[in-house]
Amino acid sequence: xxxxxxSAIAALTISSTLSLYAFADTTxxxxxxxxxxVMTSLRGHIGAASMIARGLVENDGHLLGHAxxxxxxxxxxxxxxxxxxxxxxxxxxxxxxxxxxxxAEAIANLQxxxxxxxxxxxxxxxxxxGAAFRNVGMSCRGCHDRFRxxx
Amino acid sequence: xxxAAMMAALSAFAADDIVERGRYLTYAGGCISCHTEDxxxxxxxxxxxxxETPFGTFYSPNLTPDMKSGIGGWSDDDxxxxxxxGVSPDGKHYFPAFPYTSYTGASRDDLLAIKAYLFxxxxxxxxxxxxxxxxxxxxxxxxxxxxxVNFEPARFEPDPSQDEQWNRGAYLVRHLxxxxxxxTPRNAIGVSQADTEMxxxxxxxxxxxxxxxxxxxGIGRWSASDIEYFLDIGMLPDGDFTGSSMVxxxxxxxSKLTRDDRLAIASYLKSLPPRESAED
Numbered sequence: 350x351x352x353x354x355x356s357a358i359a360a361l362t363i364s365s366t367l368s369l370y371a372f373a374d375t376t377x378x379x380x381x382x383x384x385x386x387v388m389t390s391l392r393g394h395i396g397a398a399s400m401i402a403r404g405l406v407e408n409d410g411h412l413l414g415h416a417x418x419x420x421x422x423x424x425x426x427x428x429x430x431x432x433x434x435x436x437x438x439x440x441x442x443x444x445x446x447x448x449x450x451x452x453a454e455a456i457a458n459l460q461x462x463x464x465x466x467x468x469x470x471x472x473x474x475x476x477x478x479g480a481a482f483r484n485v486g487m488s489c490r491g492c493h494d495r496f497r498x499x500x
Numbered sequence: 501x502x503x504a505a506m507m508a509a510l511s512a513f514a515a516d517d518i519v520e521r522g523r524y525l526t527y528a529g530g531c532i533s534c535h536t537e538d539x540x541x542x543x544x545x546x547x548x549x550x551x552e553t554p555f556g557t558f559y560s561p562n563l564t565p566d567m568k569s570g571i572g573g574w575s576d577d578d579x580x581x582x583x584x585x586g587v588s589p590d591g592k593h594y595f596p597a598f599p600y601t602s603y604t605g606a607s608r609d610d611l612l613a614i615k616a617y618l619f620x621x622x623x624x625x626x627x628x629x630x631x632x633x634x635x636x637x638x639x640x641x642x643x644x645x646x647x648x649v650n651f652e653p654a655r656f657e658p659d660p661s662q663d664e665q666w667n668r669g670a671y672l673v674r675h676l677x678x679x680x681x682x683x684t685p686r687n688a689i690g691v692s693q694a695d696t697e698m699x700x701x702x703x704x705x706x707x708x709x710x711x712x713x714x715x716x717x718g719i720g721r722w723s724a725s726d727i728e729y730f731l732d733i734g735m736l737p738d739g740d741f742t743g744s745s746m747v748x749x750x751x752x753x754x755s756k757l758t759r760d761d762r763l764a765i766a767s768y769l770k771s772l773p774p775r776e777s778a779e780d
Binding site for chain 1: 705706725729733734735737738739740741742743744745747750
């Protein structure tokens with residue numbers, strides 16, 4: 350239920366234009382750069398979390414910070430794809446705005462997966478952490494595969 | 501886990517059930533990505549995927565044991581010869597879109613396990629389209645001529661100077677997994693160049709990465725764990741996630757392997773000399 354609600358909000362945001370940012374004189378380029386910065390922060394958290402999940406770095410509690418960073422970033426994703434922001438260095442595919450509901454669903458998946466990862470990180474249970482992290486990764490991959498320019 | 505433990509795990513597997521082992525090797529051989537149509541709800545391994553190449557469009561055949569449209573009538577030797585020699589049961593030459601140039605190194609045991617698995621599937625009556633090829637490739641004689649010049653059937657021989665993990669990796673990368681089919685550049689007539697093994701290539705619109713140990717052009721800065729993890733879930737060492745045709749390979753092949761097999765692949769890749777990417 351909660352997920353349906355979130356993805357409905359996200360779909361609305363994605364199909365709305367830049368007006369969301371207009372009060373701050375945000376240009377389409379700014380919106381694209383901001384999105385890219387949010388993505389970079391996600392990438393940093395996931396890179397660090399993966400090393401802990403793989404057992405290469407010991408988890409002395411700091412995994413939780415990365416998990417929360419991922420969850421916060423995932424929540425923000427709903428608002429960083431305003432219509433008209435596919436400019437500059439943006440690697441977004443037009444499909445995002447052509448199929449806002451499918452895209453919102455993909456973001457809702459990530460939000461669910463990152464929330465579950467926070468829960469796993471809080472529990473400290475290695476197996477749960479590994480499985481939850483894997484789901485976060487699958488969610489990133491699924492979305493990039495479908496909605497991002499092929500690299 | 502060490503190489504010895506890995507081999508023990510594999511042989512325990514082997515003794516169990518040839519069909520189960522064949523299923524695993526079917527993943528390792530990357531059969532599913534090409535032999536499954538690229539549509540929603542496609543039946544795995546029933547063929548029909550269009551593969552666009554500079555030489556025309558190939559349509560992958562049906563690998564289910566249907567007697568008429570599939571491989572239900574094939575003998576063990578028919579099956580092995582397809583991989584080792586690149587010939588069909590009625591003696592026709594395959595085009596190297598079927599990567600027998602890599603598969604020729606596969607062991608008979610492994611191939612027959614794959615066959616046992618394929619024969620355990622539900623037969624699916626499904627004819628696939630004829631290949632749609634450039635005029636100079638549009639006959640099996642062209643395939644035969646290409647083979648006569650460019651193909652040497654040979655089994656994989658373990659290198660005794662390397663450990664078991666490396667040898668397992670070499671077998672998976674060079675032969676069963678046929679990684680070089682995309683990652684090794686080809687010359688104008690489509691022959692992979694041994695001295696540029698894994699130095700990257702271009703496939704249609706897509707740039708296939710250099711996966712040698714070159715620190716700038718390749719993946720020389722990746723650890724074995726980074727490679728293993730990438731092959732498992734698709735994460736690049738910087739935390740980014742690939743969204744390329746490698747996603748299919750990860751889904752239908754490398755993520756289904758044991759961690760030890762992925763580490764074996766990493767061990768082999770880490771041993772390749774650094775090579776610069778070719779200029780476009």
